[in-house]
Amino acid sequence: MPTQIPGTATESPSRSPMTIGHPLPRGDARAKACGREPYAADLFPENLLLAQALRSGLPCGRLLELELEEARQIPGIVAILTAKDVPGSNRQGIIHKDMPVLVEDHIRYCGDPLALIIADNKEAIRSAMACIRIHTEPSPGVFDLDEAMAENAPLVHEDKPGNMLAKATIQKGEPDFDACAAVVEGWFETPVQAHGFLETEAGTACLLEDGTLRMEVSTQSPFRDRFEISHALGIPFMQVHIHAPSLGGGFGGKDGATVQCLLGLAALHCPGRSVKMLWEREESFVAGYKRHACRMHYRLGALADGSLHSLHARLWYDTGAYAHLGPEVMELGMEHAAGPYRIPHTLTEGFCVHTHTPTGGAMRAFGVCQVSFTFESMMDMLAEKLEQDPLDLRLRNALHRGDTNGAGVLLESSTSLAACLEGIRNHPLWQTRRQWQKEAPPFCIRGTGLAAVFNAAGYGGGVRDAAIAKIEMDVKGHFIVHNAVTDMGQGNSSAFLQIAGHILRQSAEALRVRQPDTRSAYPSGSSSAGRTTYTFGKALISACEELASRLINRAGLILFLHNDEGLVLEPGRVRHEPSGRSVSLEQLASFMSLEERVCLGQFIAPVCRDVPDTSKGFFIGFPHVIFGYGAHLARVEVDTLTGRVQVKDYLALTDGGAVLNPSMFDQQVQGGVAQGIGYALYEDFITEKGVVKTKDFTTYLMPGSLDLPDILSLAPPVEEEESGPFGMKGIGEVAMNGPLPAIANALRDAGCRRIHKAPILAEAVLGSLENR
Incomplete structure (x- = not known):
């Protein structure tokens, strides 16, 4: 084909540009489905050596x-x-x-x-x-919390005075349970999860x-x-x-x-x-690292009208042999210990303890899914004692923008929990729950349970949460996003392509992502904490807007225009709308140096302006200012002969701010719920005297696709997050927090006695049915 002359009006856009808010497929979907996407495990350089560690096999x-x-x-x-x-x-x-x-x-x-x-x-x-x-x-070793905290217990670290790695408190007001009309309390336990x-x-x-x-x-x-x-x-x-x-x-x-x-x-x-x-x-x-096992004792009180009044929570996290992120996991759990509710008087005590077991580390929901199980169970217990509807109780106490949460933090960012709860109220799964319950087949019982959840996004106080994004236009007029936060399957690479395509008005064919490389990208933090698209995406917007401005400006010079008015980016070109003249991006690139074709953008996430004087003993990560919220509903059916629990329907409404890509939004929520159902009903990482017994997927059980219900993900009308890219905020963590408490509450609704320990296995369910 002949080369187009800059300024002719015969060129036409080749493909539609990518647009924010559209359910676009992932950019790497075809490569992964066809086995072409390279993973670290797939690499076999020439002259290769292999390495393997000799493990102790001995716990202490x-x-x-x-x-x-x-x-x-x-x-x-x-x-x-x-x-x-x-x-x-x-x-x-x-x-x-x-x-x-x-x-x-x-x-x-x-x-x-x-x-x-x-x-x-x-x-x-x-x-x-x-x-x-x-x-x-x-x-001699210590293999659980009781042994580790016993007097004269063997030390995991011989140079420390004890096995208590960290302890901290959060206090807001003065809890007074004598002033409460109803008080509930209980012990709860959650397992190690791989x-x-x-x-x-x-x-x-x-x-x-x-x-x-x-x-x-x-x-x-x-x-x-x-x-x-x-x-x-x-x-x-x-x-x-x-x-x-x-x-x-x-x-x-x-x-x-x-x-x-x-x-x-x-x-x-x-x-x-x-x-x-x-x-x-x-x-x-x-x-490998594991989710922390946790033991919790809660006491919660409310006034006669259902307004929450006082909370005393104590949390013990088993961090295993080494510290890793143990204190930080404990601290985030403490920050969320009061749930997504207004409670004027709270006291939360956290303890992080060493044992001679595999090391606890970061895992989706980072210390929060443990306390979500406990608090949402307590909310149903309180509703039962007050003889109130559990949904009404949650709506009465739900946090709104301008409230102070249980950790004493003033909520100045988007907060739309009430919209999620109203979405549950108006959904047929909630409205028809009693009729569905009556239609249980022989030897089965049915129940419906709720959970209201939230999860902080980003690193929190004391850690600079920032990103530097880089975008480059090559000599062919194609665009390269230099990703600096790894894509571990959540789809952030595709989100970055969509952001770049939206701002630069380019089709998917003109865009690609280069995965993180410390030689070409810039430090932008970890791919964790629900921060990747929020933080790096915001920085990428700045970089793309700067590059778009440069392209428009240079096109104006090439087209001999007096100013940039009327110039617009289109797929493959910059066009002057009044005259119809245009210049291709490939031709434009030939008039720009490499330095001109590369743009950087930086974003620093907001921090709490007035750090509340509520915490003692914290290291880093407190407080947070951005939170995602959600309301979950689970319908369960229990076989009363075997104790088998089936989740028949699941509904998750999520406040993630504006939705950039509805398909990926739903995928994130559905993935979090699936992982949460595993946490609730299947997964239990077992050690005996420090020796791992669940060493593979034949002994460590996880749900397969046939074990999961259809998971309906909805995004109700919510406030946009002003600080986020196009109004969004992270949702990677929050969906994990709902399944365990929602299923536990559904089992109680079905007629089981309250279950306080996860995973909820058939034996425990059968036990809860005795003398019911």
Whole structure:
């Protein structure tokens, strides 16, 4: 085809531009469906070595000696490294650096790494594993909260005065239960939960000739990983370059060092050769991070009209062997302990405790789904005692903009919980619940349960929550979004394409995303905390608007216009509407330098202007100012002969501000609900005396597609979030918080006795039916 001359009016837009608010398909859907999307586990560079950690298998004791000489003689073995071979601090951790890369002496849980085996093939690694003789001195351990907090309990960390890692309080007003007309209280427990992602922890690393450590790894925070590796291995962080391809799931389990420091250590000892580490499922279950088990005691009081008055909540989080994010998880749970309600008088006490079990870490809803179970159960208990409708009770006390929440934070951002609850009230699943209950088949009972939930977005106080976005137009007139926050399957890459396409008025074919690379993108925080699209998306808007302005301005010069009035971006070109003349983006690119074709945008998330003087003992992350809200309804059917629980219908209404892409909005909510149903009815990570018993998907049960109901996701009319991109706010966490309490409340509505412990297994349901 002949080259178009700038200024002719014969060009026409090739495709429709992407538009905010439309249910567009994901940009990576076809590549993933066809197996073309590269993951860290798929990478096999030439001249590849394999690495694997030798795990302790012992939950507590001392490492006395490793006999390695025989193993080092096995053909194919390149090196076997121990703590003596770690050149840096040998300590890793996002905030609290207490976890060794390789154990020096004290063993604190069964997944502690004792040595790192590097070989040409898996067979050599297996032979070495079997050959190494481990000499240890077992010692008494603490394997649950009671043992850990007992007087004179064995210490998980011998240099600490006790096993209490952190404790804190939040107090607002003065709880007075004598002033309440109705008071309810109870103990509740939630289990350890595994993330269950499809792709286990994986990566490759290579030490290049110039001293650069180049790594491709499945991670939620490539920029922070550089500092982790630098601190642990003693190399300048500027020499660490990390590329983060698409993740096969994360949910918080890849937020923090997993394979990174081990890979870096292997690469340092094998310069010039790539080293790969890929955890098998059993290793992932044993050594990976988990959701914190939690024990809670609540006392809640209300006035005669149902207005909540006083709350005293005590929370104990089991953080396992190492700190990781334990205090921060506890703090976020405490911030949400009073639920999404107005309560003038609250006292919340939090305790984070070490045990000789796998380390607790970040997981979707980060300490909040535990307290949601308890508080929403308490709300139904209170409604029962007051003889009030549970939905009316929630509406009476629901938070609104301008209220002060239970942690003492003034809500100045969008708050639309009431709209979600009204959506439940007006839905047929709620209005027909009693008729549906009467139609239960023989030997079955039915019930309908509610839950009102909320979840903070972003890092919270004390941590700068910011992003720097970069967009580039190449010489062909196509656009590249340099993503800096990893896409772990939630679809943020597609959201960024939609944002760029909307502002630049381009079709999907002209846009692509480059996944995070510390050489070309800019530090923008982790892919976590419901912040990725909110924070990076807002920065991307600024970058795209600047690039659009440059393109319009340059087109005006090329078209010899007196000013930019009447110039508009269209797919593949800039057009002057009054005259119909246009210039293609490819031609425009030839008149611009690389520096002119690259634009940056920055966004710093808002923080609380007046930090309430309600908390004591907090580290970082308090308070938050942006919250997502939701109201959930679950219909359950119980087989009274077996105790089997089936969730027959599920409805989730979510306040996520404005909806950028309805399809991805629903997918996020449905995914969170599915994971929450697993948390409620199936998933229980079991250890016995510190030894993991649920090591794979045959022993750790998760719901499959046939175990789940149709999950209806609705977005009611809500306030837009003024600070967010196009009025949106994060929804990645909030949907996780509803299923457990909604199902528990539905079981009570069906006629079961109140169940206080999750997961809610058939045995517990049968027990709750006795003498009912």
